[in-house]
Amino acid sequence: MSEPIRVAVVGASGRMGATVCAAVEHAEDMTLTARLDVGDDLGAVRDADVAVDFTVPSATEANVHALLDAGVHVVVGTTGWTEESLGRVREHLTRAPGSGVVIAPNFALSAVLAMTFARQAARYFESAEVVELHHPRKVDAPSGTAVHTAQGIAAARREAGLGPAPDATESQLDGARGAVVDGVHVHAVRLQGLVAHEEILLGNPGESLTLRTDSYDRGSFMPGVLLAVREVRQRPGLTVGLEHLLDLG
Numbered sequence: 320m321s322e323p324i325r326v327a328v329v330g331a332s333g334r335m336g337a338t339v340c341a342a343v344e345h346a347e348d349m350t351l352t353a354r355l356d357v358g359d360d361l362g363a364v365r366d367a368d369v370a371v372d373f374t375v376p377s378a379t380e381a382n383v384h385a386l387l388d389a390g391v392h393v394v395v396g397t398t399g400w401t402e403e404s405l406g407r408v409r410e411h412l413t414r415a416p417g418s419g420v421v422i423a424p425n426f427a428l429s430a431v432l433a434m435t436f437a438r439q440a441a442r443y444f445e446s447a448e449v450v451e452l453h454h455p456r457k458v459d460a461p462s463g464t465a466v467h468t469a470q471g472i473a474a475a476r477r478e479a480g481l482g483p484a485p486d487a488t489e490s491q492l493d494g495a496r497g498a499v500v501d502g503v504h505v506h507a508v509r510l511q512g513l514v515a516h517e518e519i520l521l522g523n524p525g526e527s528l529t530l531r532t533d534s535y536d537r538g539s540f541m542p543g544v545l546l547a548v549r550e551v552r553q554r555p556g557l558t559v560g561l562e563h564l565l566d567l568g
């Protein structure tokens with residue numbers, strides 16, 4: 320058997336970080352070399368092949384730059400990425416040839432498939448809106464998954480030459496129609512008892528299609544995280560979205 324992949328986890332004390340540490344420890348082809356959290360020196364990842372970041376949107380970009388400087392490949396589940404911050408990582412990677420970074424807003428298979436199906440279906444519907452529903456300890460809204468979903472729908476609508484979805488709203492309470500991501504309305508629910516859920520609503524006169532994904536447990540994200548840890552070393556440059564590792568992109 321080949322040498323185990325050495326993995327460091329950043330954000331290791333958090334809900335996702337702790338779950339990733341346990342998953343890595345149970346994976347026969349991996350060994351956990353470092354559990355790091357806020358205030359720890361990220362230079363400690365130097366013994367690792369791959370670092371996994373599940374931290375907070377305000378810290379993740381700086382972490383990725385520091386991890387690349389430390390010479391490791393990086394898998395990121397933290398949300399909050401923008402075209403600008405992704406661009407800065409791409410630029411950094413030009414100075415770190417051979418290094419790979421995989422950033423995915425959602426590592427659950429059901430969510431990745433729902434986003435893929437939504438992109439495929441979007442061109443056939445006049446209307447599309449996204450509703451994301453999460454646990455109340457989540458710090459960002461809308462979810463990274465909902466932003467990625469809306470961007471995929473918007474790209475498909477543009478390619479199909481569709482204009483704005485019909486909407487006669489003239490007056491509204493602030494926020495009643497949600498946030499608008501690339502022209503797609505996105506609504507965020509925070510509810511005790513939930514983990515991570517999303518509904519994608521597509522409508523035509525007389526019919527609608529609803530796609531729904533539910534993560535009831537953080538274990539649902541682990542096969543995708545471990546897949547990214549295994550693949551990132553063979554994928555130099557920046558990959559955004561797990562769909563590309565599943566041949567769905």
Ligand SMILES: NC(=O)c1ccc[n+]([C@@H]2O[C@H](COP(=O)([O-])OP(=O)(O)OC[C@H]3O[C@@H](n4cnc5c(N)ncnc54)[C@H](O)[C@@H]3O)[C@@H](O)[C@H]2O)c1
Pocket residue numbers: 329330331332333334335336355356357358373374375376378382395396397398399423424425426427463540
């Ligand atoms: N991609 C996915 O599949 C997926 C799934 C679940 C959550 N998430 C995202 O992952 C992120 C973390 O979610 P969570 O529920 O685990 O949050 P959490 O609050 O439970 O954990 C975050 C951890 O990061 C630590 N941290 C903060 N700043 C840090 C820094 N500068 N360096 C190192 N550690 C730092 C915190 O101390 C905490 O332990 C969020 O952005 C969330 O949206 C993504």
Ligand SMILES: O=C(O)C1=N[C@H](C(=O)O)CCC1
Pocket residue numbers: 398424425453457458461462463464465514515
């Ligand atoms: O629990 C969270 O926080 C989640 N964040 C990601 C998002 O914002 O899309 C993925 C789902 C869980």
